[in-house]
Amino acid sequence: xxxxxxxxxxxxxxxxxxxxxxxxxxxxxxxxxxxxxxxxxxxxxxxxxxxxxxxxxxxxxxxxxxxxxxxxxxxxxxxxxxxxxxxxxxxxxxxxxxxxxxxxxxxxxxxxxxxxxxxxxxxxxxxxxxxxxxxxxxxxxxxxxxxxxxxxxxxxxxxxxxxxxxxxxxxxxxxxxxxxxxxxxxxxxxxxxxxxxxxxxxxxxxxxxxxxxxxxxxxxxxxxxxxxxxx
Numbered sequence: 001x002x003x004x005x006x007x008x009x010x011x012x013x014x015x016x017x018x019x020x021x022x023x024x025x026x027x028x029x030x031x032x033x034x035x036x037x038x039x040x041x042x043x044x045x046x047x048x049x050x051x052x053x054x055x056x057x058x059x060x061x062x063x064x065x066x067x068x069x070x071x072x073x074x075x076x077x078x079x080x081x082x083x084x085x086x087x088x089x090x091x092x093x094x095x096x097x098x099x100x101x102x103x104x105x106x107x108x109x110x111x112x113x114x115x116x117x118x119x120x121x122x123x124x125x126x127x128x129x130x131x132x133x134x135x136x137x138x139x140x141x142x143x144x145x146x147x148x149x150x151x152x153x154x155x156x157x158x159x160x161x162x163x164x165x166x167x168x169x170x171x172x173x174x175x176x177x178x179x180x181x182x183x184x185x186x187x188x189x190x191x192x193x194x195x196x197x198x199x200x201x202x203x204x205x206x207x208x209x210x211x212x213x214x215x216x217x218x219x220x221x222x223x224x225x226x227x228x229x230x231x
Contacts (some may be wrong), residue, residue: 002062003055007091008196010184018182018204030159032198033147036187040124043140044182045103045167047095052078055086070097070219074110081134087132089116093139097219101181106224108179109139113139116193120154123190124195131231132142140166144188155201157183179205 011026012019019025026032026178033039048070051058056065057075066075091114095106105141112131115122122130131138142160147153165180182204191199 004051004053004058004062005062005193006058006060006062008193009047010200010201010202011197013154013157013201013203015158016182016203019207020194026197026201029201030150030153031199033153033185034150036189036199037149038144038146038188039185040144040188041157041184042113042138042184043142043163043166043180044184044204045093045095045139045165046101046169046181046224048097048099050074050094050110052090052092053082053088054082054086068216070094070221072096077110084134087117090130090134090136091116092136093122095222098172098222100172101165101178102170102172103165103222103226104170104225106167106222108137109222109224110136111139112136117148119193121191121196121199122194124186124188126132128188128217139184142166142183147215157185161203161205180203 008022013029014025014027019039048059050066050071051062052074057078059066059068059071071094074094090112092110092112094110095103096109112127113126115130128138143156145153145156160183162179164177169178169200170179170181172177180204182219185201
């Protein structure tokens with residue numbers, strides 16, 4: 001039995017090329033997108049989804065708090081804020097361990113992308129407010145749009161995904177600069193937990209994953225910005 005409800009499965013846009021056999025695709029996404037007043041496109045970061053709640057730090061499963069080596073830093077941070085969380089659940093991308101992308105401009109190892117209180121996902125403005133209150137950065141905000149025409153909306157996403165990460169992305173195999181992993185789009189307003197799939201969507205580029213199931217045996221800590229030689 002889970003201590004709390006885990007983060008929902010984010011459906012792919014039908015034009016997202018980076019899907020795998022177990023991914024879900026929202027083929028009629030425009031019926032949901034078109035009814036939303038505003039959508040924010042944020043950068044999808046290549047890390048581990050970690051939730052901070054008063055009960056502990058959780059990875060994908062919420063059956064028990066995580067104890068992995070790469071969550072040690074965020075678990076130490078959690079010890080400092082746990083008594084102030086109350087009913088707040090913070091969801092963020094833990095970039096402490098390098099996966100398929102190495103970021104050269106990290107100022108922190110934990111970037112917040114969502115906040116939940118009870119059965120509600122808070123608005124994007126509230127996410128930024130609470131992240132700031134607990135001294136966390138949010139994932140890079142790329143663009144806020146008012147959905148109008150589907151073709152324009154889709155082209156916007158495709159343009160954004162051709163850019164490098166705001167945090168300076170490099171492919172771990174080639175060592176060369178690469179485009180960002182993808183885009184996560186969400187309703188800027190709050191919405192019910194049960195309505196998650198109608199308010200959050202993603203695009204992932206093809207061939208993103210460069211690791212296998214054994215990556216945890218040889219993982220490396222991600223350096224922060226000031227640890228790299230300054231040119």
